[in-house]
Amino acid sequence: MKNKSKVLVTALLICVAAIGVNGTSINYGVRVHNEGIVIDGGEKTVGRNDADYKGMEKYCTDEEIYSCIEDAYFSTPVIEQILNDGRCLAYVDQLKAEGWIPQDFTPAGSKPSSTTQTETKAETPADNQTATSETKEQPKTETKTETKTETKAEPTQEEIDAAWEETERTEATCTEDGKIVYTNSITGDTKEESLPAAGHDYEVTETADATCTEDGTNTYTCKACGNTYEDAIPATGHAEGEWTVTKEAGMFTSGIKELTCEKCGEVLNTEEIPQTCPLPLAAVIGIVVAVVVIIGVIVVLVRRRKNI
Ligand SMILES: [Zn+2]
Ligand SMILES: [Zn+2]
Known part of the structure; x- marks a missing residue:
């Protein structure tokens, strides 16, 4: 381990010298571990031994790996991989406190405190991510499903059934259905119950009676x-009453009779009453004249015979 460290320190010094010559070395004084390329005080390049972790994993103890992390050997994605591989789990809290890994990072296989891993992954540099993200993905999805089943199992079905409350009511009108909305205070689900429309309740408030001829x-x-x-009340129609004589017939003059509606008095029909004498007046006069003439002729003829 110590020999290895020496080699690494030598390589580091060469790197620092090269960066110093190019004038690109910057003394930030601040660690941003998620970036994995940040210089700390211009002395140690964070993540310079990322590639060595796989080999180191086989023969180093957790304590040794942790001290290598402390010496800025590894960038954040590799540290996360170390934890996901089940190494250095005893140091998770220290690593968080020192800012090597995000506060919300959860090693695979233990319960997650939150689900922002995707965000963390997006921030990590592409160089290291390709290798680490693949190994991380599977265990994380497993832990997510575990959490879901746990939270669902908390309230019993009986408690959920008892948590329905009426939260909204729309009364039914004569023509439109109303509804009651129930909301479950545990699950937040809602359900509706329909209130059927009652239909109109009519009564007669005004009546215009029908006449013989007009609808009411x-x-x-x-x-x-x-x-x-x-x-509408249909028109009743006339009711025929008795015929009434309005003008009596004379011997030679006709009379008039009328049929009226017994309800409204309207004249429905009019008829002529014939004169009482079956012969017309002129015929009677003619007959009388003819009779008088005949009698006169007979009288004249009888007197002439007596005189002869
Ligand atoms: Zn109504
Ligand atoms: Zn009438």
């Missing part, structure tokens, strides 16, 4: 909503 109407009004409609 019944006006119906809903007691609940005031809606109205009219229903």
Whole structure:
């Protein structure tokens, strides 16, 4: 381990010298471990031994690996991989406190405190991510499903059934259905119960009677909503009464009789009453004249015979 360290320190010194010559070395004084390329005080390049971790894993103890992390051997993605491989788990809290890994990082295989791993992954540099993200993905999805089943199992079905409360009510009208909305205070689910429309409750509020010839109407009004409609009452039609004589017939003059409606008095029919004498007046006069003439002729003829 010590020989290895020496080699690494030598390589580091060469690197630092090369960066110093190019004038690109910057003394930031601040560690941003997620970046994996940050210089700490210009002395140690964080993550310079990322590639060595796989070999180191085989023969180093957790304690040794942790001290290598402390010496800025590894960048954040590799440290996360170390933890995901089940190494250095006893140092998770220290590593978080020192800022080597994000506060919300959870090693695979233990319960996650939150689910922002995707964000952390996006921040890590592409160089190291390709190797680490593949190994990380599978265990993480497993831990997520575990958490879900745990939270669901908390309230019992009976408690959920008892947690329904009426949160909204729309009364039904005569024509439109109403509803009651129930919300479950545990699950947040909602369900609706329909209140069927009651239908109009009509009563007759006004009546215009029908006459013999004109329709009448019944006006119906809903007691609940005031809606109205009219229903026609059909015209009754006339009722024929007795014939009435309005002018008596004379011997030679005709009379008149009328048929009226016994309800409204309207004259429905008029008829002529014939004169009482079956012969017309002129014929009677003619007959009388003819009779008088004949009698006169006979009288004249009888007197002439007596004189002869
Ligand atoms: Zn109504
Ligand atoms: Zn009538």
